[in-house]
Amino acid sequence: MLETYKKFCKEHQGCELIKIDGHFFINSNESVIIKDDELTSDGHFPVIFNIVTNDFICSDCKKLTSLEGAPKIVDYFDCSGCDNLISLIGAPQTVRTFYCSFCVRLMSLEGAPQNGDIFRCKKCPNINYLEKTITRTRLWFNSIKNSYKALFLWTSKQ
Numbered sequence: 001m002l003e004t005y006k007k008f009c010k011e012h013q014g015c016e017l018i019k020i021d022g023h024f025f026i027n028s029n030e031s032v033i034i035k036d037d038e039l040t041s042d043g044h045f046p047v048i049f050n051i052v053t054n055d056f057i058c059s060d061c062k063k064l065t066s067l068e069g070a071p072k073i074v075d076y077f078d079c080s081g082c083d084n085l086i087s088l089i090g091a092p093q094t095v096r097t098f099y100c101s102f103c104v105r106l107m108s109l110e111g112a113p114q115n116g117d118i119f120r121c122k123k124c125p126n127i128n129y130l131e132k133t134i135t136r137t138r139l140w141f142n143s144i145k146n147s148y149k150a151l152f153l154w155t156s157k158q
Contacts (some may be wrong), residue, residue: 008047013082018050025050032071034058043084045069058082059099067091067111077113079103088112100124 005024009015014030026047031054038046043065049056052071058064060081067079068090076091078099079085085103089111092098098113100106101122109127113119121127 005047020050028052029054031055031057034061034064035151036061036063039063049074 002024002047003020005017009017012028012030014028014033015032016027016029018025018027024047026049028049028051028151029066032049033053034045034057039061039065040046043063045058045068048069049071050073052074054074055076055078056071056074057076057078057149058070059078061079062083064082065077065084065086067085067088070077070079070090071092073094074092075095076128077095079091080099080101080103082100082103084105085100086105087108088100088106091100091111091113093113093115095116097118097120099120100112101120101124103124104120105126106124106125109121112121135156
């Protein structure tokens, strides 16, 4: 596992390998762009991130199944167009701008960031179809609406 982290740092500029309580994490002061071929065979990030001070982009990763391992803190996060993503569990909790549009299998906003400046979730048609999810979405929306400067949420087919 350590070799995977070292390899990732070697291939991505600005990465720093850190160890917290016996676990390895990646910090980066540069933007991180994850591509489909870097994901694990089960659709997860290749390493666990801690803080990314710029952008974290995993958009159009068709194999991505989970946001577990995403940075805890990041400036800009984009997971739009990830066809196999079904929830936002594991998403950053502190983020300035968050995009998760065009995720055709996304069924829940559970795990979505609790604060930030901009949240945009557009054309994710399956969020609209589950009654429990709609209730959770409304509860989530009401609980965080005052935390964001701009909140864009479109769940219907357009």
